[in-house]
Amino acid sequence: GQSLEQPSEVTAVEGAIVQINCTYQTSGFYGLSWYQQHDGGAPTFLSYNALDGLEETGRFSSFLSRSDSYGYLLLQELQMKDSASYFCAGGKAAGNKLTFGGGTRVLVKP
Amino acid sequence: NAGVTQTPKFRILKIGQSMTLQCTQDMNHNYMYWYRQDPGMGLKLIYYSVGAGITDKGEVPNGYNVSRSTTEDFPLRLELAAPSQTSVYFCASSQRTSGGQVYEQYFGPGTRLTVT
Numbered sequence: 619g620q621s622l623e624q625p626s627e628v629t630a631v632e633g634a635i636v637q638i639n640c641t642y643q644t645s646g647f648y649g650l651s652w653y654q655q656h657d658g659g660a661p662t663f664l665s666y667n668a669l670d671g672l673e674e675t676g677r678f679s680s681f682l683s684r685s686d687s688y689g690y691l692l693l694q695e696l697q698m699k700d701s702a703s704y705f706c707a708g709g710k711a712a713g714n715k716l717t718f719g720g721g722t723r724v725l726v727k728p
Numbered sequence: 729n730a731g732v733t734q735t736p737k738f739r740i741l742k743i744g745q746s747m748t749l750q751c752t753q754d755m756n757h758n759y760m761y762w763y764r765q766d767p768g769m770g771l772k773l774i775y776y777s778v779g780a781g782i783t784d785k786g787e788v789p790n791g792y793n794v795s796r797s798t799t800e801d802f803p804l805r806l807e808l809a810a811p812s813q814t815s816v817y818f819c820a821s822s823q824r825t826s827g828g829q830v831y832e833q834y835f836g837p838g839t840r841l842t843v844t
Contacts, residue, residue, distance in 0.1 A: 651831045660818060660835040661771070668829070705770060709830055714759060714778050715786065716830060720770040 622719035640706035650689040732836035749804040751819030760802040764815040
């Protein structure tokens, strides 16, 4: 089956950098997506890595290494509004659905 | 575009009652999904559909049913509600890329269901 593992919680201060790791155990994985969810809200898409390497979108970057079955989301210059849960998600090539990790709750302190 | 809309936003059911959660998308997406999310947990796939008339089970389908008669609508039916079905339910839609991949899903605001 497919499973994606993430740390359950990370705490950091404003302005700091946080890295959220995601390791997965599946074969035929084609890429890794990241979603953000604020308390009481719906998940929203952040980024997608189709290829190995680093993708940068503003303060957020995402990395994928398929040979290591590993990816991470990097949050830079943390702001209070970044306090949320972050989920990695993956799927198989030509597949029709995603499998989500358990989520990492990020708490940003002043 | 409204995106993905869900009704109702909140609902309280008694054990044994039934209800239908509505989901509509106006993005002409072929793929639609139903997830449940328990407090502090990730998203678990209940059912999904790759087009009108085609549905398939996800990870946790027991106690639920779906239908997809149009591209826009994907209702989720709960029969004989049980306390274990207390959760937040999210509907999502996506479009398949030319490479055959699904990676970006658009979520509705969710339905918060309590079964007592």
